[in-house]
Amino acid sequence: MTGVLHHPGYADEKLQRVEQLIPCRELQAGMLVSLMGQLPHAAVSCVECVSAALLYERVLTSFFGRSAASFLPRSPSLSEFVRLYRHQRSQSPAEQTRYIVMEKAELLRDADANLLPALLRLQELVDDNITVILLSEIVWEKFRPNTGCFEPLLLHFPDYSKGELQQILSTDSHPSYSAELYSSYINILLGVFYSVCRDLRELRHLAALNFNKFCEPLTEGKVKETETHKLWRNIEPHLKKAMQTVYIREVSSLQWEQMQQTEDEGGALRGLSAHTHVELPYYSKFLLIAAYLASYNPARTDKRFFVKHHGKIRKTNFLKKNEKTSNHLLGPKPFALDRLLAIFYSVVDSRVAPTASIFSQISSLVTLQLLTQISHTDQLDAPKYKCSISLDFISAVSRTVNFDIVKYLYDFL
Amino acid sequence: MSTSSVSKGCFVFKPSSKKRKTRSLGETCVNVENKKPSERRFKLCEDLWNKIKAETEVLQEELNKKILDSLLDFAKKCSTTRQHCDWASKMRANEIPTAALVLGVNVPDHDMTFQSLFDLLKHSVTPHVVSVQAKECGVLKHLLKRVLEGLMDVAVDDDDEEEMEQNPRSVHCSLSTLSDWYTAKTKKSSSATPGKKRNVQDEDEHHHHHQTPPVVIIFKDLEGFNPRVLQDFISICSRYIDRLPLMFIFGIATSPSTVQHMLPHSVSSLLCIELFQSLSCTQHLATVIDKLILTAQFPFKLNGKVMQVLISIFLYHDFSVRNFIKGLQLALLEHFHSQPLSILCCKKKEALLNVTLLSGRDLETVRQLPSFIRFVEKQEAGEQVKLMTDDDHLKEACQKLIKDLRKYHKSYYPVLRCLHTLTSLLPRYPLGKQIRELHLICLEKNVWENEDYQSAMNIVNQFKFVEFIDGLVTCHLPPPESQTLYEVCYYSSSATVRRHLNATPRTSIQTALSSPCFYLQSLKNEDGTVSNSAPDICIAYKLHLECGRLINLYDWLEAYATVVSAAEGQDPDCDTFGKVDDVKHARFIRSVSELEFLGFIKSTRQKTDHVARLTWGGC
DSSP: OOOSOOOTTSOHHHHHHHHHHSTTOHHHHHHHHHHHOSOOEEEEETTTOSSHHHHHHHHHHHHHOHHHHTTOOSSOOHHHHHHHHHHHHHHSOOSSOEEEEEETGGGGGGSOTTHHHHHHTHHHHHTSSEEEEEOOSSOGGGGOOSSSOOOOOOOOOOOOOHHHHHHHHHTTOOTTSOHHHHHHHHHHHHHHHTTTOOOHHHHHHHHHHHHHHHHHHHHTTSSOTTOHHHHHHHHHHHHHHHHHTTTTTSSOHHHHHHHHHHTOTTOOSOOGGGOOOOOOOHHHHHHHHHHHHHHHSOGGGHHHHHOTTOOOOOGGGGOOGGGGSOHHHHOOOOEEHHHHHHHHHHHSSSOOOOOHHHHHHHHHHHHTTSEEEOSOTTOOSSOEEEEOOOHHHHHHHHHHTTOOGGGGOGGGO | OOOSGGGOSOOOOOOOHHHHHHHHHHHHHHHTSOHHHHHHHHHHHHHHHHHHHHHHHHHHHHHHHHHHHHHHHHHHHHHHHTTOOSHHHHHSOOOEEEEEEEOOSOGGGHHHHHHHHHHHHHHHTOSOEEEEOGGGOSSHHHHHHHHHHHHHOSOEEOOOSSSOTTOTTOEESSHHHHHHHHHHHHHHHHHSOTTSSSOHHHHHHTHHHHHSOOEEEEESOGGGSOHHHHHHHHHHHHHHTTTSOEEEEEEESSOTHHHHHHSOHHHHTTEEEEEEEOOOHHHHHHHHIIIIISOSSSSOEEOHHHHHHHHHIIIIIIOOHHHHHHHHHHHHHHHHHHOGGGGGOSOHHHHHHHHHTOOHHHHHHHHHOHHHHHHHHHSOHHHHHHHHHOHHHHHHHHHHHHHHHHHHHHHHHHHHHHHHHHHTTSTTOTTOSSHHHHHHHHHHSOGGGOHHHHHHHHHGGGSTTHHHHHHHHHHHOSOGGGSTTGGGTEEOOHHHHHHHHSOOHHHHHHHHHHOGGGTOGGGBOTTSOBOSOOOHHHHHHHHHHTSOSEEEHHHHHHHHHHHHHHHTTOOTTSTTTTOOOHHHHHHHHHHHHHHHHTTSEEEOSSOTTEEEEOOOSOO
C-alpha cells in the first residue's frame, strides 16, 4: 500500500504509520506535510492556559528547555516574552520552522486583547522562523480582531462522512470476533446514531458499550455470525434505548453496563432529569412563589391580584402595546426586595413576623440558584433579584402548598 | 461556624455558650444563693449536654453510614475498573467517575457529612482527597490553585500581585504540575519498602489502590459554582485522565438535574455520573426526635410549646437538623440557668441526693410551684400543714414525687409508641402521621379527651385490645403538667426560645431606639432608673415619632437642641439654653442620616427642607 503522503524529509514508512493513525484525513495531512516539513513544535491547549504566563512558559519550555522558561518573571508581559524568545533564539537559532499549535483557539478571544494579534505576527516580532497554528471549531470571521492583524491561512477540515466514520470505527474490531462482524455492527450503530451524533469519540464509546449486547445471541449460540438481520433485530431496540439514556448521560455508562448484565429492561433506574423535585421549607416555598409572581407579572398588575377590593379591572384595560407578547416568552424580569416581600405577605396564608430567618431564606434561595441576585452583592440598599425557575417547577411547588399559581399569573388571565 | 446559605442573613459570633453561662451564673449566685448549688447545676447541665451531644454524633454517624459506604464502594470500584485493560475499556472514552451526592437544601448541615466523607476516603481509599467550595473558586485559576494546594500541600504560584515570591517552593498553577507530582509520588510509594508505614496486611488488601490511588476532588456546593469555571475545569481534567486517575464528588443541594442545567452535553459527556441520595431532612429530624426527645434516657424535657417552636422553625424556616439540636441546647442552658430547682433534673440517685441538699430558699420555691400547690390541696389538712412548714417532711415528700415523675416518664414513652403504632395505620392519620405530632397532642392535654382520639378508637373498636389500650393511655399518657414537680424537668419558656432562635431585627432596632437602656447597661443609674442622656439617634427617633408624614427638618433640629440641652443639665433660664450650636447641629445631622440609613425616613422631592417618614405606629 502506498501512502498519499510524501515528503523528502521523512521516511515513507513513518508517514504511512501516521496515515494509519489518522484515517480519512489523508488529503489535509498531505497538504500540511507539504507546507510544513519537519516540525519542532509546541502544542498548547488554550483551555489549560488560565493565564498568558502559562502559555509563554509552555512555548519556551518546548523550544528551548525548562531552563529558558525559568527566566520568565512573575506575571510576564508580552514584550518580556518576546525579549526572552529573541534572546534564546540568538543562542539556538532555528534550523527548521518552529510551530506553535494552539488547541481551542477561540478561547484566545477572551484573553488579553493584544495576545491574538501578537500571535498572528509572532514571526515578525521575534524575528524567527516560526509559525502559529490555531485549531478551532468556529470560523475565523467570528474571532477576527479589529485591525492590524495578519490574516491567517485557512484550512478547512470537513466533517467525516458516514462512509468515513464507518471506515474509521471498523478498524477497532474486537480481537475475538471477525472484522466483518464488527463492521456490520458499526453499520447498525451508525444507522441509529448518525442522525444525532457525528462525534467520533462518542461513537467509539457507544460502540464499546453496546458490543457485548450485540454479541449475546452469538455467544448463546442462537444466531450465526452471518445472520445479520437477526442480529440487527436483536440490537436495534437496545440501541434506541441507549440513545435516550446513556448517550445523553441520563444514565451513566457504568449503570448502563450493570443494566445490561442484570437484564433490567423494565428500567427501574430513573435518569438524572427525572429527579427534579426539591424539598423546601414552607416559607421558602412561598418566597419562591412570590418571586415567580414578581418576575412574571408586571408591577402595575399587583393591585389587581393582591388587593381585595380592586374593583373590576379587566386585562384589556391595562394591556400596554408592547405587552402583547407573553411574559413567559420574554423571560423573568428583575424585581426589588420590597415587592417580593409585599407579595409574599399577601400570598402566605398566616401572619408571618419579618424575622431574620425570612431574610436569610431569600439568600438561601440565591445560593441554591433558584433566585438570582441582579444587583451587586455589596449593594445593601434595595437589592434586586430575578426568579430563575421554570413554570413546571413552580407549579409543582405551589401544588404542595395548595396554592393555585395560574390564577395569579397575568399571562394566564 | 459556617457563614453560608441558611444562616447567611445575619451572622452573630457569640462567645461560646460555656463562657457566657459561667458569667451569668456567677452573677445570679451573688444575688440568689450561695455559690455551690449553682456550680453543681452548671456541672449537671454540662454533663447532660455532653451526653446528648455524644448521642447525636453516634446518630449522625449511623445515618450517614449507608450513603458513605456506597460512596466508598463507588470510589473503590472506579479505581479498580480503571486498571482493566480489555478491549471494551480501551475503547471506552475515558470518562471521569463522578458521584452526584444529593444532600438537601440546608447547606450548612452538609459540613459534617463532607467531613466524615473526607476522613473516610483518606482512611480507606486514597490519601489524595481535596474538597473545594464555590466561594473560594470564582475563577478557574483559583479553583486550580485550591485543588493543587489541597493535594500537594505546597504554596501555588497564581501570579497574583499581592503574593510575594518569598516561597521558593511555590509551583505553577496548572494541572500538568499536579500530574507530574502524582507520577513522582506513585513511583516513589511503589518503590518504597512495603510495611514501612502501614502494616503488611493492609498493604496487601489495598495493593491496587496503593499503586494508583485515585485523586478525589469534592465540590461541596455544586450550585454555587460558576458553570463556566466548572466546564473549563472538567475539560482540562479530562485531558489528563489517562495519567491522573481523577474522581469527582458533587455535593448537590437541590436536585440532580442541576448537573444537566449547568453542564452542556460536550462537558457532561466527559463524566460518568452516579447518583447518591441521602436521607431526607424530615426523616433525619424524625430520627433525632426519636432518639433525643422521645426517651426516658435524658431527664431534661421540653414542654409542648417549646417543642412546637423548634419544630416549626425546622419545617417553616430552615430544614436544619443542626439548628434543631442547637435549639435543644439553648433550651437546656436556659432551663438550668433560670430554674433553681433544675438541680433535681438528673439521674434518679443523684436527684434523690440533691433533694437532701436543698436549701431553705429552694424549699420555698418548691412550695410555690403551681404543680406542688395543686398537690398540697389534695392532701389532708394535717399533711398540708406539715408540707408547708416542716422542711424535712417536704424533702421526703419531694423524694417520693421525684420517683413518681421518673415512673411517669418510664411508662409514658412506651405507651406513646404503642398508641402511635396503632393509630398510624388508620386511614387519614387521625392522630398524625409522625409520632412527634401525637407527642405534641399528649403534651398539650389529656389525649383521651381529644375528638380525633375518640374517632380513632371507634375505628379500631372491633378489636378486643382497645379497652386495654384505652386503659393504658388514660393511665400513662396524661400531660406532664398534671404531674407534681414537673417544673423540675420541663422547660417551658417558648418565648425565650423563639426570641433567641428566630430573631426579629426590626423589633430589636425599635427596642434599641425607644429604650436604649435595654441594650446599654451604662444608661441605667445606680438606683435602677433610666438616665436621660440617651444616644443622639434615640432622641431624634423619639422626636420623629411625634411628627406626621412629612417632617420639617428645622423644627426637628430645634426640638432636638432643646432636649439635648435639658439632658445635659443646662439651666433652662440660661440664654444659650436650647440654642443650636455647631456641635449640636453636627450631632443632629449625624442622627438623621443614621435614621435614614436604618430606613425610618427618606428625603422627599415634595418639599426640600422636609423628610418623609417611612414607618408608622409603634412596631
